[in-house]
Amino acid sequence: MAIEWETVIGLEIHAQLATHSKIFSGSSTAYGGAPNTQANLVDLGYPGVLPVLNGEAVRMAVKFGHAIGATVARRSIFARKNYFYPDLPKGYQISQYEQPVVEDGTVEILLEDGTRKVVGVTRAHLEEDAGKSLHEGFGSSTGIDLNRAGTPLLEIVSEPDLRSAREAIAYMKKIHTLVRYLGICDGNMQEGSFRCDANVSVRHKGRREYGTRCEIKNVNSFRFVERAINHEVARQIELIEGGGSVVQETRLYDPGRDETRSMRSKEEANDYRYFPDPDLLPLVLDEAFIENVRQSLPELPDAKAARFAREHGLSEYDAGVLTASREVADYYERVVAAAGEPKLAANWVMGDLSAFLNRDGLEIGASPVGAGALAGLIRRMVDGTISGKIAKDVFEAMWSERAEADTIIAARGLRQITDTVAIERAIAEAMASNPGQLADYRSGKDKLFGFFVGQVMKATGGKANPAQLNELLKRMLAGP
Amino acid sequence: MSLHHATAAEIGRGLHSRKYSSVEVTSHFLDRIEKSNPLLNAFVTVTRERALDDARRADARLAKGEGGPLTGVPLVHKDIFCTAGILTSCGSRMLSNFVSPYDATVVERLDAAGMVLLGKTNMDEFAMGSSNETSYFGPVKNPWDTSRVPGGSSGGSAAAVAARLAPVATGTDTGGSIRQPGALTGLTGFKPTYGRVSRYGMIAFASSLDQAGVLAQSAEDAALVLGAIAGHDPRDSTSVDAPVPDYAAGLARPVRGLRIGIIREFFGEGLEAGTGAAVRAAIDSFRAEGAKVVELSLPNLPLSVPTYYVVAPAECSSNLSRYDGVRFGHRSRDPRDLIDLYKSTRGEGFGAEVKRRIMTGTYVLSAGYYDAYYLKAQKVRSLINADFRRAFEQVDVLMGPTTPTPAFAIGAKTDDPITMYLNDIYTIGANLAGLPAVSVPCGLVDGLPVGLQVIGPHFSEERLLAVAHAWQRATDWHRRLPAAYA
Numbered sequence: 005m006a007i008e009w010e011t012v013i014g015l016e017i018h019a020q021l022a023t024h025s026k027i028f029s030g031s032s033t034a035y036g037g038a039p040n041t042q043a044n045l046v047d048l049g050y051p052g053v054l055p056v057l058n059g060e061a062v063r064m065a066v067k068f069g070h071a072i073g074a075t076v077a078r079r080s081i082f083a084r085k086n087y088f089y090p091d092l093p094k095g096y097q098i099s100q101y102e103q104p105v106v107e108d109g110t111v112e113i114l115l116e117d118g119t120r121k122v123v124g125v126t127r128a129h130l131e132e133d134a135g136k137s138l139h140e141g142f143g144s145s146t147g148i149d150l151n152r153a154g155t156p157l158l159e160i161v162s163e164p165d166l167r168s169a170r171e172a173i174a175y176m177k178k179i180h181t182l183v184r185y186l187g188i189c190d191g192n193m194q195e196g197s198f199r200c201d202a203n204v205s206v207r208h209k210g211r212r213e214y215g216t217r218c219e220i221k222n223v224n225s226f227r228f229v230e231r232a233i234n235h236e237v238a239r240q241i242e243l244i245e246g247g248g249s250v251v252q253e254t255r256l257y258d259p260g261r262d263e264t265r266s267m268r269s270k271e272e273a274n275d276y277r278y279f280p281d282p283d284l285l286p287l288v289l290d291e292a293f294i295e296n297v298r299q300s301l302p303e304l305p306d307a308k309a310a311r312f313a314r315e316h317g318l319s320e321y322d323a324g325v326l327t328a329s330r331e332v333a334d335y336y337e338r339v340v341a342a343a344g345e346p347k348l349a350a351n352w353v354m355g356d357l358s359a360f361l362n363r364d365g366l367e368i369g370a371s372p373v374g375a376g377a378l379a380g381l382i383r384r385m386v387d388g389t390i391s392g393k394i395a396k397d398v399f400e401a402m403w404s405e406r407a408e409a410d411t412i413i414a415a416r417g418l419r420q421i422t423d424t425v426a427i428e429r430a431i432a433e434a435m436a437s438n439p440g441q442l443a444d445y446r447s448g449k450d451k452l453f454g455f456f457v458g459q460v461m462k463a464t465g466g467k468a469n470p471a472q473l474n475e476l477l478k479r480m481l482a483g484p
Numbered sequence: 485m486s487l488h489h490a491t492a493a494e495i496g497r498g499l500h501s502r503k504y505s506s507v508e509v510t511s512h513f514l515d516r517i518e519k520s521n522p523l524l525n526a527f528v529t530v531t532r533e534r535a536l537d538d539a540r541r542a543d544a545r546l547a548k549g550e551g552g553p554l555t556g557v558p559l560v561h562k563d564i565f566c567t568a569g570i571l572t573s574c575g576s577r578m579l580s581n582f583v584s585p586y587d588a589t590v591v592e593r594l595d596a597a598g599m600v601l602l603g604k605t606n607m608d609e610f611a612m613g614s615s616n617e618t619s620y621f622g623p624v625k626n627p628w629d630t631s632r633v634p635g636g637s638s639g640g641s642a643a644a645v646a647a648r649l650a651p652v653a654t655g656t657d658t659g660g661s662i663r664q665p666g667a668l669t670g671l672t673g674f675k676p677t678y679g680r681v682s683r684y685g686m687i688a689f690a691s692s693l694d695q696a697g698v699l700a701q702s703a704e705d706a707a708l709v710l711g712a713i714a715g716h717d718p719r720d721s722t723s724v725d726a727p728v729p730d731y732a733a734g735l736a737r738p739v740r741g742l743r744i745g746i747i748r749e750f751f752g753e754g755l756e757a758g759t760g761a762a763v764r765a766a767i768d769s770f771r772a773e774g775a776k777v778v779e780l781s782l783p784n785l786p787l788s789v790p791t792y793y794v795v796a797p798a799e800c801s802s803n804l805s806r807y808d809g810v811r812f813g814h815r816s817r818d819p820r821d822l823i824d825l826y827k828s829t830r831g832e833g834f835g836a837e838v839k840r841r842i843m844t845g846t847y848v849l850s851a852g853y854y855d856a857y858y859l860k861a862q863k864v865r866s867l868i869n870a871d872f873r874r875a876f877e878q879v880d881v882l883m884g885p886t887t888p889t890p891a892f893a894i895g896a897k898t899d900d901p902i903t904m905y906l907n908d909i910y911t912i913g914a915n916l917a918g919l920p921a922v923s924v925p926c927g928l929v930d931g932l933p934v935g936l937q938v939i940g941p942h943f944s945e946e947r948l949l950a951v952a953h954a955w956q957r958a959t960d961w962h963r964r965l966p967a968a969y970a
């Protein structure tokens with residue numbers, strides 16, 4: 005019998021905190037500035053300069069700690085991680101090492117089979133980012149851009165609780181959702197605001213001890229994380245089954261070739277010579293501050309989803325989809341507030357709206373149809389002004405013309421026909437023009453009912469109220 | 485009395501009473517520098533034009549009846565303080581081309597007080613040394629005997645004031661670098677409590693120990709300058725946010741009934757007889773004036789030197805990593821690759837003592853050695869701290885010698901780092917515990933000055949200055965000048 009393998013994954017996520025200025029200096033953290041225009045003397049590591057901690061970064065870290073039910077340390081320490089690299093101006097990175105600000109939290113993820121799983125978060129600590137080395141456009145030299153140097157990061161380290169690439173993705177998405185809900189990270193993966201390293205090992209199913217792990221560096225999209233992990237798992241299993249063994253090392257994922265390759269082995273790893281940074285006092289947080297941050301937390305995705313299910317009668321799945329992004333959840337709630345009809349609202353947000361956003365590559369915040377406008381459309385469906393079918397056409401027109409539902413309905417004469425006399429007249433005409441079908445129907449061919457619906461709809465431009473049409477047609481076809 | 489016989493405070497009063505102008509005073513000192521510095525080598529940079537500009541500005545303020553007690557009074561800065569637009573070398577080849585783009589807080593505050601900058605003084609490279617012999621710019625000579633060292637690392641500041649090339653100077657003290665040269669050149673060397681003065685713009689050696697202070701002719705001068713530089717600075721997280729007393733006004737505080745502790749460990753083996761006798765005589769005269777003197781033991785204090793030579797190198801090994809040839813300072817020519825750039829730049833830019841400490845520090849922080857060295861040193865540091873705390877439950881100040889011997893000959897200890905390190909055996913304790921301490925001249929041994937060290941509890945600067953001031957009202961050791969510079 006073939007051996008069954010189990011994958012063990014732990015993730016280290018680096019979330020760039022959305023502060024205006026850097027973690028230890030007053031420089032701007034805005035993305036995309038001309039190289040080295042957002043680096044002051046502190047960021048450049050000039051002789052004599054000193055770091056001063058950004059209080060907003062601390063507040064954000066504490067927010068995250070609360071959101072995952074973690075312990076927020078009353079006292080934490082900034083240490084120096086020493087190594088030489090041109091984009092590390094001081095020759096050391098300031099990072100929390102032995103005593104991080106956040107410890108022992110959990111997040112819950114929803115698996116594909118509908119079950120829930122609790123993933124442990126070992127710690128989350130504050131640190132500064134390094135600059136960037138630019139290897140292109142400088143001939144044989146390397147350019148250094150220190151705009152990013154000193155940008156605040158929250159490094160979120162999970163327990164090795166994840167058992168597949170899918171679980172890793174679910175966890176990563178959950179953290180991504182959470183940091184954006186909290187407003188502490190913009191989550192932009194293209195710009196590197198949300199990055200991930202994965203620790204991957206395999207073991208025989210049922211074993212308690214872990215296999216030797218490899219760390220895969222900088223897998224910066226959900227898709228790459230999945231592919232990189234799957235590739236790495238396959239590599240390790242193949243290696244072991246071929247009689248070899250996994251060497252602890254750092255590997256880099258190459259998305260172009262869909263493979264990981266060795267960066268450095270454990271033996272080549274730096275001795276970082278961590279020690280407490282004497283330029284920074286221990287970070288001491290008092291109860292009042294910690295409590296104050298707790299009070300400022302927004303409603304978190306799990307709580308929001310549960311509320312949607314409970315109060316709006318949505319399915320767990322729908323509630324989960326709608327709360328995956330705070331912006332979507334807020335949009336949906338605004339529609340419901342204006343129009344009622346939570347189920348209809350949910351279907352529209354997850355259906356047509358989401359499809360159009362995808363088609364045009366837009367975020368919900370940039371939707372041409374705002375929450376108020378969608379609510380207006382839903383109200384016209386509910387009050388019978390238009391049918392559900394017409395509503396789809398109206399929505400498309402609203403999207404392209406950026407107009408309200410009522411404007412489109414009026415301009416295009418799409419108002420539903422609910423006048424019984426008018427519908428009866430249309431039915432009578434349809435019957436008169438199709439005597440053969442009428443005779444067949446009356447002799448028992450019930451299926452021709454749909455034919456007459458089509459004829460009347462055609463004659464009314466699709467505007468006949470479907471329920472009324474059904475009722476009247478049934479009666480008139482049956483004969484006098 | 486010639487101008488250079490006046491203390492900074494006296495010059496300040498003379499300026500306010502219009503006895504002379506700042507330009508006159510400044511020119512007088514610039515002339516003395518020109519004449520004597522070639523021999524003493526106390527300066528890395530003389531800022532003649534800047535000094536005269538400063539002086540004219542000060543005179544304009546004084547003419548309007550503005551300015552404080554230091555307005556128009558010249559000074560020199562140790563070349564460890566960043567000065568905008570002026571070479572800031574830190575005594576190193578590594579920074580021998582570094583013109584700072586900004587002012588240190590200490591520089592900024594003394595500038596605001598209206599002081600006139602005469603120049604930047606020589607120092608041991610990156611403040612690592614006790615004799616000023618590790619400077620890239622060559623050794624400084626002791627004005628009392630030019631075959632001898634002035635002490636270090638603030639040797640240039642000490643020699644400049646001792647020879648009256650400047651009325652007063654700034655310095656920094658990591659393990660005794662103000663007090664030891666102060667003692668060896670007959671000056672009042674004041675190191676404040678750690679955190680009392682901002683470290684912003686002061687090039688770091690060992691961040692948890694470094695503290696800016698003053699080399700002065702008198703306690704009064706030290707009080708005036710300290711008053712100007714002390715106080716919280718939001719740019720230095722370790723600077724303490726506590727009110728700054730009027731130190732000059734506190735000088736006259738009575739010291740009757742002072743409880744003095746004599747540190748037994750400071751009077752053992754290694755203390756030169758004449759130095760010991762002068763210090764004992766000084767303490768006896770305090771007793772005669774009504775002080776209560778008790779002998780105390782601080783049992784962990786003898787561990788100061790080994791503790792210091794783990795902690796300070798550890799911090800320096802990290803602090804000096806930024807000198808990599810990439811953004812400022814010395815860069816080796818035509819490096820083959822990145823590693824070669826680092827190795828050649830640092831190999832050429834740093835001197836032997838700095839390299840020794842970087843290597844020591846790197847070693848004690850390394851995996852497998854951290855606990856045995858760095859962590860243990862931190863534990864001993866807290867024991868030393870506790871020794872001092874217990875002592876200050878019984879006494880107001882501690883007294884003892886500043887150095888084991890008077891100034892030694894240039895070259896005498898350069899081959900033996902351990903003997904050199906032991907020169908700081910009495911001063912290092914105050915740095916490890918972050919305490920304020922002052923060295924005041926208390927005698928001459930074979931024509932060389934000897935210092936009495938007074939250590940107080942945290943933030944007892946006022947008390948220390950009052951004790952030093954009382955001593956200087958009763959004695960004239962601080963008024964003595966080396967004959968060649970009278």
